[in-house]
Amino acid sequence: MSRITIIVGIVAVIIIVILAVYLVSPGLYGTYGTPQQPVSPTPTREIEVKLRDNYFEPQTITISLNETVRFVLKNEGRVGHTFTIDELGINVRLAPGETKTVEITFNKTGSYTFYCIPHKAIDMIGNLTIVMPAPAPKY
Numbered sequence: 001m002s003r004i005t006i007i008v009g010i011v012a013v014i015i016i017v018i019l020a021v022y023l024v025s026p027g028l029y030g031t032y033g034t035p036q037q038p039v040s041p042t043p044t045r046e047i048e049v050k051l052r053d054n055y056f057e058p059q060t061i062t063i064s065l066n067e068t069v070r071f072v073l074k075n076e077g078r079v080g081h082t083f084t085i086d087e088l089g090i091n092v093r094l095a096p097g098e099t100k101t102v103e104i105t106f107n108k109t110g111s112y113t114f115y116c117i118p119h120k121a122i123d124m125i126g127n128l129t130i131v132m133p134a135p136a137p138k139y
């Protein structure tokens, strides 16, 4: 076999492989691909908050600016409690054993008090702080 025959053979094999890949997976080239879901700018973070008799756990929560948070509220007490933040218009009532979620995007820095309406007077209170995200570490 001459050198040219070998080169032509190799090129032919490469073309066949490329064609085969193209035919087997047209989605790779976008021919039949379904539209991609838009990527959400900040992923949702889940924060579990337990409502006990009569305190929150945790009592302090720190959130980064522009973060979207899904609070998973679990009443682990034997009486009803609420998760209430006046400034944000949030007021979730939970019967004993009940779990509810509330999702909030925080686009202002600052601090909020969350509390339980029937037990605020006996200090069933917590604090939510929204801070500027830490800058990326420099190496």
Ligand SMILES: [Cu+2]
Pocket: 054, 080, 081, 082, 116, 117, 118, 119, 124
């Ligand atoms: Cu309470």
